[in-house]
Amino acid sequence: MPKLIGEARAQALASLPEWREADGRDAIVRTFVFADFNQAFGFMTRVALAAEKMDHHPEWSNVYKTVEVTLATHDAGGLTEKDIALARLMDGFARSAPSP
Amino acid sequence: MPKLIGEARAQALASLPEWREADGRDAIVRTFVFADFNQAFGFMTRVALAAEKMDHHPEWSNVYKTVEVTLATHDAGGLTEKDIALARLMDGFARSAPSP
Numbered sequence: 001m002p003k004l005i006g007e008a009r010a011q012a013l014a015s016l017p018e019w020r021e022a023d024g025r026d027a028i029v030r031t032f033v034f035a036d037f038n039q040a041f042g043f044m045t046r047v048a049l050a051a052e053k054m055d056h057h058p059e060w061s062n063v064y065k066t067v068e069v070t071l072a073t074h075d076a077g078g079l080t081e082k083d084i085a086l087a088r089l090m091d092g093f094a095r096s097a098p099s100p
Numbered sequence: 101m102p103k104l105i106g107e108a109r110a111q112a113l114a115s116l117p118e119w120r121e122a123d124g125r126d127a128i129v130r131t132f133v134f135a136d137f138n139q140a141f142g143f144m145t146r147v148a149l150a151a152e153k154m155d156h157h158p159e160w161s162n163v164y165k166t167v168e169v170t171l172a173t174h175d176a177g178g179l180t181e182k183d184i185a186l187a188r189l190m191d192g193f194a195r196s197a198p199s200p
Contacts (some may be wrong), residue, residue, distance in 0.1 A: 003172045026106045037148075037151070037152060038152065041145075041152075043143075048137075048141045051137070052137060052138065052141075057137050057163075057164050059161070059162070060161065060162055061159070061160065061162075062159070062160055062161075063157075063159045064157050064189065
């Protein structure tokens with residue numbers, strides 16, 4: 001799985017307006033805020049099942065109703081299509097959760 | 101729930117040898133390493149269910165098979181018996197997971 005570069009990288013990032021590039025490394029980050037811990041951990045559980053199936057896992061932290069996510073592909077040393085796919089999936093799960 | 105201080109705090113910490121005091125705040129931290137993501141997230145799920153029941157939640161991050169935990173009681177501005185109870189519970193769940 002090659003690192004995304006050039007126009008392909010730019011297009012992929014443009015398609016994920018809620019994600020931003022990480023500081024100091026080739027990765028993307030997003031902070032999700034849910035209504036409560038139940039919603040936040042429910043989201044994490046849906047993502048965990050999908051991530052395990054994809055064999056591609058997020059780096060993430062959780063404090064009560066907030067989930068901070070960093071996506072990068074370790075083996076590629078940067079951002080790949082796997083990260084874009086996982087970001088899209090997380091966006092979809094988050095959209096289907098009740099608002100904070 | 102009052103902050104733990106003095107001898108009670110020292111005894112509580114002595115009973116949790118795998119936890120250390122956080123830098124720069126009144127909290128305790130432990131890093132758990134499991135065999136894989138399945139075990140790590142399984143651990144997190146067991147803790148999440150118990151935490152919700154206790155109405156006391158960890159601050160934590162996960163990268164593949166590693167789970168880093170910080171425990172403190174926000175309302176008390178420091179360490180309380182709730183944190184000690186949650187730490188014990190996490191230690192117990194971790195002991196019952198397969199080794200890395």
